[in-house]
Amino acid sequence: MGSSSKEERKPAGAAASAKPKKSKTREKEADRSDSDSDKASSPKKSTKSKKRKVDEDETKERKHKKDKKEKDGKKDKKEKDRKEDKKEKKHKKPKDGEALEDQLPETTPEPLAQPEPAPVDGLLRFPDFSRQHHLSSESALEAARMGIPHWLAHPATVDRNATAPVTDPRFALSPHAIACCEKAGISTLFAVQAAVIPILRTAHTLSRLRRHVRDLCVSAPTGSGKTLAFVLPIVEKLRQRLVVRLRALVVLPTKDLAHQVKECFDFFCAGTDLRVGLATGDVSLAKEQAALTGQSPDLTGGSSLVDILVCTPGRLMDHLTLTANFTLQHLEFWVMDEADRLLGETYQDWLPKVQSFIEAPVSPRDPTATSGIPTPDACTSRDPESKLDLLARPPPRIQKLLFSATLTQDPAKIARLKLVRPLYISITDEGKKGQSGPSATYTFPSTLTEHYASCPVDEKPLWLIYLLWELRISGGVCFTKSLETAHRLAQVVQTWATNVPDDAWPGAKIVVAEYSSDLPATERARIMRLFKQGSINLLICSDLIARGMDVDQIASVINYDVPTHMSQYTHRVGRTARAGRQGSAYTLVGASQMFHFKKMMTESQHWEGCLNLIKPRKDLLETLRTQYQAALETVNEIYN
Numbered sequence: 146m147g148s149s150s151k152e153e154r155k156p157a158g159a160a161a162s163a164k165p166k167k168s169k170t171r172e173k174e175a176d177r178s179d180s181d182s183d184k185a186s187s188p189k190k191s192t193k194s195k196k197r198k199v200d201e202d203e204t205k206e207r208k209h210k211k212d213k214k215e216k217d218g219k220k221d222k223k224e225k226d227r228k229e230d231k232k233e234k235k236h237k238k239p240k241d242g243e244a245l246e247d248q249l250p251e252t253t254p255e256p257l258a259q260p261e262p263a264p265v266d267g268l269l270r271f272p273d274f275s276r277q278h279h280l281s282s283e284s285a286l287e288a289a290r291m292g293i294p295h296w297l298a299h300p301a302t303v304d305r306n307a308t309a310p311v312t313d314p315r316f317a318l319s320p321h322a323i324a325c326c327e328k329a330g331i332s333t334l335f336a337v338q339a340a341v342i343p344i345l346r347t348a349h350t351l352s353r354l355r356r357h358v359r360d361l362c363v364s365a366p367t368g369s370g371k372t373l374a375f376v377l378p379i380v381e382k383l384r385q386r387l388v389v390r391l392r393a394l395v396v397l398p399t400k401d402l403a404h405q406v407k408e409c410f411d412f413f414c415a416g417t418d419l420r421v422g423l424a425t426g427d428v429s430l431a432k433e434q435a436a437l438t439g440q441s442p443d444l445t446g447g448s449s450l451v452d453i454l455v456c457t458p459g460r461l462m463d464h465l466t467l468t469a470n471f472t473l474q475h476l477e478f479w480v481m482d483e484a485d486r487l488l489g490e491t492y493q494d495w496l497p498k499v500q501s502f503i504e505a506p507v508s509p510r511d512p513t514a515t516s517g518i519p520t521p522d523a524c525t526s527r528d529p530e531s532k533l534d535l536l537a538r539p540p541p542r543i544q545k546l547l548f549s550a551t552l553t554q555d556p557a558k559i560a561r562l563k564l565v566r567p568l569y570i571s572i573t574d575e576g577k578k579g580q581s582g583p584s585a586t587y588t589f590p591s592t593l594t595e596h597y598a599s600c601p602v603d604e605k606p607l608w609l610i611y612l613l614w615e616l617r618i619s620g621g622v623c624f625t626k627s628l629e630t631a632h633r634l635a636q637v638v639q640t641w642a643t644n645v646p647d648d649a650w651p652g653a654k655i656v657v658a659e660y661s662s663d664l665p666a667t668e669r670a671r672i673m674r675l676f677k678q679g680s681i682n683l684l685i686c687s688d689l690i691a692r693g694m695d696v697d698q699i700a701s702v703i704n705y706d707v708p709t710h711m712s713q714y715t716h717r718v719g720r721t722a723r724a725g726r727q728g729s730a731y732t733l734v735g736a737s738q739m740f741h742f743k744k745m746m747t748e749s750q751h752w753e754g755c756l757n758l759i760k761p762r763k764d765l766l767e768t769l770r771t772q773y774q775a776a777l778e779t780v781n782e783i784y785n
């Protein structure tokens with residue numbers, strides 16, 4: 146047995162130069178040892194083992210003969226094999242641009258066997274890998290496992306300090322655009338603008354066909370200037386147009402945001418022939434139709450009265466299905482601002498429908514519509530039938546531009562957009578570790594200071610009053626979880642503020658207004674005007690203006706109710722500290738909400754060193770308690 150086992154080891158050792166032989170021999174060895182132990186119990190097995198023994202002896206003989214020869218060459222061959230192995234591994238190293246999934250097994254083979262992450266409350270959570278500049282192997286693996294495309298998990302990161310003067314030749318801005326910037330007090334373009342504008346400008350100047358243009362997804366902190374990053378290049382491109390056609394579609398989730406972006410377009414289009422339309426449902430459909438297409442049955446070829454349309458998804462659907470001559474066949478830009486919110490919007494299944502109108506530009510219109518069906522425009526439309534003139538240049542490709550401070554990484558949602566060679570740009574703050582450094586999953590304005598107070602849930606109105614009094618908050622927005630809470634809280638705080646004598650106020654007297662979607666648009670506009678003038682200095686509202694609203698006067702944000710998601714927190718606190726201005730955010734956390742709040746913050750790497758705890762002055766709290774209870778009684782009397 147002893148000698149045979151020595152001999153048995155020999156072939157295995159000698160097999161370095163002949164891999165298949167090695168494995169066969171090993172199989173035989175395994176078989177033999179099995180058969181040895183089973184010999185007595187099975188005659189068939191013993192015959193087999195005899196056969197194997199003969200085979201084995203032959204093999205040994207052959208091996209023995211070759212042994213000497215191989216011995217000499219063995220060293221060299223082993224060396225050669227080692228080199229080849231090395232070479233092979235080198236070739237298998239992941240390359241830039243290679244699909245993330247292809248790269249992973251090579252670098253981190255073991256975790257592939259790990260089970261899928263368990264759904265949280267029935268939903269899969271999609272972590273934001275984009276802010277993790279150097280993806281750990283675990284994160285990369287998780288991204289791949291969730292089907293997040295390589296481009297989405299590996300954004301082009303730009304530091305938020307990478308600004309440049311508006312006259313920088315990379316932007317190729319016209320004297321008109323530069324003059325508009327000067328008029329708006331803009332001499333330097335912010336990082337997101339400095340990153341996006343050259344990409345869009347180059348796409349237009351390199352080729353008129355724009356075949357090579359890439360779709361863009363842009364993630365940048367709140368108040369970092371994303372609006373101008375698309376307004377400037379779109380205006381610059383379209384101002385050279387000859388005939389009016391609908392060429393830019395800008396979709397926003399709310400009416401107020403649409404108004405705000407329309408104002409920005411109006412400002413930069415002033416002095417050009419460009420016409421900007423608005424479709425939000427603030428006026429009747431007939432009025433909007435008259436403004437967009439004129440409703441004339443004579444108009445053909447999808448003629449339009451506007452070059453740029455700023456709209457909400459709901460009203461866009463109305464026009465696509467009901468407005469004569471309204472077509473997307475000439476579209477060159479499709480912007481989705483607050484894209485993560487829009488992608489979650491299911492109103493009338495708007496996203497696939499717009500996509501279908503773009504793909505089949507001669508509208509797959511409501512079959513009941515009898516007139517005004519837009520005919521294809523032979524010169525500029527994307528309609529495949531309209532190849533009347535062989536020399537006519539092919540139509541331009543639509544460029545899709547997505548912007549948000551909290552861009553989704555849900556692969557299913559992104560896939561619905563059918564992006565072409567997408568590029569993901571993420572604006573980050575390399576220098577601000579602990580708050581928004583490389584490992585942070587959400588980025589906040591560097592000029593924002595954040596605080597929280599731990600208080601009993603039923604004493605939150607009192608603590609709000611305390612904050613207003615002690616911190617002399619003026620120019621603030623207070624967010625609640627519902628319209629009802631906003632309404633009632635506004636009543637209590639206003640009653641308290643009215644009862645305090647004017648000369649007792651330590652700072653400016655608080656004048657409160659409720660700002661809610663229940664109010665008519667005109668009333669909301671009036672309140673906002675008064676807030677901007679300073680006649681109102683505290684707006685109490687639900688999440689109506691939590692996203693996108695740009696109001697210089699907001700110096701403080703108060704989260705009366707704790708946000709349920711980190712993105713909600715990000716957008717709410719982002720109403721202040723905009724465009725480099727200082728701002729403060731305060732969150733009132735009920736004792737029972739503390740666990741959730743801390744967990745949410747910690748998971749986003751936004752807890753340690755990011756938020757300051759407010760410790761109240763007990764004497765002042767007690768003084769204000771009496772005033773608060775008096776105000777509460779007054780309000781209760783009114784309601785009961």
Ligand SMILES: Nc1ncnc2c1ncn2[C@@H]1O[C@H](COP(=O)(O)OP(=O)(O)OP(=O)(O)O)[C@@H](O)[C@H]1O
Pocket residue numbers: 330331332333334335338365366367368369370371372373549550692693694695719723724
């Ligand atoms: N280059 C610039 N220089 C000075 N101010 C600027 C510049 N660009 C934009 N701003 C101003 O910064 C403010 C914020 O811009 P904007 O509303 O586009 O931010 P945003 O990134 O879209 O924020 P949010 O994510 O909250 O929507 C605006 O008041 C705008 O006028």
